[in-house]
Amino acid sequence: MDMAGKLLQQLLLGVIILAATAVSIANSTCDRECGNIKIPYPFGTSEGCYLDKPFLITCNHTFDPPKPFLDHDIPVENISVPNGELRVSNPVAHLCREFNKAHQSPCGKPQDPVNFNCISRVDYTRISALLNLSSFRISETRNKITSVGCNVYTYIQGSEGQKGFTTGCLSLCDENLNVVSGSCSGIGCCQTSIPEGAMGYILNVGSLNNDTLPGGKEFGGQSCGYGFIVDEQAYNFSSLDFVNLKNRSSVPLVLDWAIGNKTCKDAKKNKESYACKANHSYCYNSTSSPGYRCNCSEGYQGNPYFSDGPESCQDIDECMGLRKPCNANATCTNTDGNYTCTCPKGYEGDGRKDGTDCRPIVLGQSNNKIISIALGVSISLLVLLVGTSWVYWGLKKRKLVKLKEQWFKQNGGLMLQQRLHNCTGSMDTAKIYSVEELKKATDNYDKSKILGQGGYGTVYKGVLPNNKVVAIKKSKISDQSQIEQFINEVIVLTQINHQNVVKLLGCCLETEIPLLVYEFISNGTLYDYIHDTSRSFLLSWDKRLKIATETAGALAYLHCEASMPIIHRDVKTANILLDDNHTAKVSDFGASRLIPLDQAHLTTLVQGTHGYLDPEYYRTSHLTEKSDVYSFGVVLAELLTGKKVICFLRPESERNLATYFVSMVEQDRLLEILDDHIYDGSNAEELKKVADVVKRSLSVKGDDRPTMKEVAVELDGLRIKER
Known part of the structure; x- marks a missing residue:
């Protein structure tokens, strides 16, 4: 090679080294810690140190030590690159009561008998929890909605701008506080899953029986109920939480993060923006959110989002680890992404503990004998493999048939x-x-x-x-x-x-x-029609009265004309289907119960949907036909007003549609809450008659409610007059 060629080669080598050094320096200038928390790439705390805007972490130095925040106000506890998870601090919602001594009338001395005429003011403090994420999703596999307290419920709704959802759970117990630590099955503590894809929520805590205070069963004698969404692995319920949670403002929450919104296949088309930069890395699609994640290949460890340097995916030296992979007699040699084990002289095998190990070589045998043995072994193994496969598939098929027979018998x-x-x-x-x-x-x-x-x-x-x-x-x-x-x-x-x-x-x-x-009923549910603004106008008053009459007739049939009376137990607009002619079809008998002809009621574990649930059934656990009447009354109120049965975005006096509707009817203010699509000025009298049916159906005592047959007859009579 001439002098010019050598000079060019040295110049190119210098440029490559300089470029590599520049990348290394760029990475080294980024602060990868905020206080005690590591901030691995693609996250970063300053310009040029994070992949793009969703991965910006704000490091607040007004704290000592400094604290990292996501979206400026969400405290970060840990960031995991291999798992694609981000653990943050999540607020705890409270509903607390306390006696206001400044407004307490004379109630006698502590040793005096209880004075039931004594009046003291009870103040309530409600702290809701709100979370809004700009990019990442709440992990539905790692987190649980949790409610702690006696006779309290935690209820969440999708926050503004997020995917609409409503869910929650109810925690029950009596004044004896018969709760079991470590168990979150509904007594003192309940948990339920969070909807898939949630990026924000509004969380509230409510009490079922605050009208009995003071001295009632609310919170089992404790002062607070709590609600929060928490990493299931980080929370273990204890009866002491009734008191201890009052001083706790946050719990851990796990978020799922991923790169962009493309799949691996699409992302690889643009090498510049493709995030898996390390040579020994691979891409996999996120299953919990749009986008993809990167990980180091097997045999390597580090950060797959770096193209090179000590933080990138580096070879694991298995030979230096605590877990010795080779046999004691073998020599371990580390290779790029793997390792080899070499047996000593006089031994054969791969030398690996998970392989064939090292075996002494038997000398004095001829090559022909070895070949014959090898051939015989190979043929035997082939025959054994074919026979074993045939037996395996035969046994598997037979096992499957037996399993189906077992399930058939087991399921009756x-x-x-x-x-x-x-x-x-x-x-x-x-x-x-x-x-x-x-x-x-x-x-x-x-x-x-x-x-x-x-x-x-x-x-x-x-x-x-x-x-x-x-x-x-x-x-x-x-x-x-x-x-x-x-x-x-x-x-x-x-x-x-x-x-x-x-x-x-x-x-x-x-x-x-x-x-x-x-x-199959093709046209969706009554709930969809009432609460979808693009379809609610399709339900005129005539159609709503028709749907109500048909539903009442179906429930009356179940109560009175079936071979054995059936109580539906979950009557709600979401369980009333509509066909193409808007004909009502009552569905979902998963909660239904059969009432023997010689019994007036059944005593069961309380089940139903909050907002539609009969309060008398909730208190006594006695299920009667009048429980369906109450739920149907709520459905009628929903048809008349177009409002959801429970909504925490409404004022407190209006949150429960059943009590709000009865209150407005008693004040002769029905026309103020009617749906705009049903009142035309000429049908006021008819609407008032239906409202009266609703009011009687929503009576607190079951004996004061009409039967389902009576409701069906009244509604059918109104339809006949209308025609």
Whole structure:
């Protein structure tokens, strides 16, 4: 090579070294800690040190030590690059009561008998929790909505600008505080999942019976109820939390983060913006949010978002680790991304503890003998492999058949077949489907086939071989003690033949969770029509009265004309389906109960939907037909006003639609709360009559409510007069 060539080579080498040094210096100038918290790239605290705006962390130096914040006001506790998680501090909501001594009338001395005429003022302090994220999502797999206290509920709604959702849970206990530490199953503490994709929320804590204070059961004698969303792994409930949480302002919350909103395949098309910079790294799509994440390849560790330098993905020296990977006799040699183990002389094998180890070599055998043995072993292994595979698949198929038979018996299949055989006409209307039929009908329960999800199961849209469209429900019945009751309900529902009740076509009992097959109703729920501004105008007063009359008739049929009275127990607008002609169809009997003809009520664990739940049923656990009447009264109020049954964005006196509606009717102010789409100036008298039905249906005492049959007759009479 001539002098000019050598000079050019040295110049290029110098440029490469200089460029590498520049990158290293650029990385080294960035502060990767804020106080005691590490801030790994793609996050950063200053310009040029983070990937893009969502990854900016504000380091507030007014604290000692300094504290990092996301979106300027959300405290950061930890950032994990391998897991794509960000742990932050999340506020705790409170509802606290205290006696105001300045407004207390003379109530006697402490040793005096209790004076029930004594009056003291009780002040309430409510602190709500609010979170708004600009880019990252709350992890629905790591976090739980949690409510702590006695007879309190925690209720969250999607915050302004975020995806709409409403959910929560109810925590119950009495004055004996019969709570169990470590258990968050509904007694003193309850937990429920947070909706997928949430980026913000408004969280409130409420009390079920604050009208009994002071001296009532609220909070079990404690002063506060609490609500928060917390990393499930970071919170273990204790009965001491009734007091200790009052002094706690925040709990850990896990956020999922990812790069951009593209998949790995699309992101790789632009090498400049592609974030997985390290040579020994790979990309994987985020399953919890749009975008992708990077990780170091197997055998490497570090930060995959750096292209080079000591922070990038570096080889792991397995030979230097505490876990010695090679046999004691073997020599370990580290390689790039891997390692090798070399057996000493006189031994054979790969030398690895997880491999063939090191074995002494047997000398004195001829090559032909070794070849013959190897050939014989190979043929034997091949025959063994084929035979084993045949036996394995045969046993697996047989096990699957036995498992299906076991589930069929476990879920009451034999009992159902016997009952269907004994019921005249049932065999024509109810069918027992195979698991293969329903898998094929739903494309193996593809997520795109989901019609809805609720507390009692998930509903899929399916197409049977005869092209009939059906709704297939995966029930949440798994308690063996409920199987006979489940079978009774299936039998009764197959015999219901009412035009305003969704028809049960059959079931499948070959799966661990029983499947129910219903007729498919195409036009959505009454809830969607009332509360969707783009569709609510389609429901004129005539149509609303028709839907109300049909629903009342269906419930009256269940109470009075079915072979055994059925209480629906979850009457709400979300369980009233509408077909193309806006004909009402009552659905979702997951919570329903059969009432024996010789009983007036059932004592059950309280179930239902907050806002629709009968207060008398809640207090006594006695389920009667009047419980459905109360829930239907709330549905009527919803039809008349167009308002949601519970809304924390309304003033406190208006949050519960049932109590607000009764109050306005008693004040003769009905016209002020009617939906704009139903009042035309000429139907005021008719609306007042329906409002009177609502008022009587919402009576606190069940005995003061009309029967469902009486409600249906009154509404039908109004429709006849209207025509």
